[in-house]
Amino acid sequence: MKTAQKKALLARLARIEGQVRGxxxxxxxxxxxxxxxxxxAASRKALDRAFYEMMAxxxxxEVDPGQQLPAESKEKLSDLARVxxxxx
Numbered sequence: 110m111k112t113a114q115k116k117a118l119l120a121r122l123a124r125i126e127g128q129v130r131g132x133x134x135x136x137x138x139x140x141x142x143x144x145x146x147x148x149x150a151a152s153r154k155a156l157d158r159a160f161y162e163m164m165a166x167x168x169x170x171e172v173d174p175g176q177q178l179p180a181e182s183k184e185k186l187s188d189l190a191r192v193x194x195x196x197x
Contacts, residue, residue: 110166121159128152158194165190 132148169190173183
């Protein structure tokens with residue numbers, strides 16, 4: 110995993126962690142069920158996004174473990190990984 114990817118993923122996970130703490134606090138404070146459900150859905154979506162980014166990284170690593178693909182192929186692979194992470 111590239112340093113920039115790792116940093117971005119760790120930042121995303123920290124935000125998710127904060128979201129989950131917020132949901133827990135909402136439950137402790139007897140917030141409305143729909144509001145809690147909305148925040149749970151947002152947390153789940155954020156976690157799914159982190160998962161897709163990690164899968165995109167894994168695909169890049171598995172397809173080109175030795176970093177020996179031609180530049181054009183690497184670019185196409187990176188584009189596919191970006192699309193997976195964005196829309197997955």
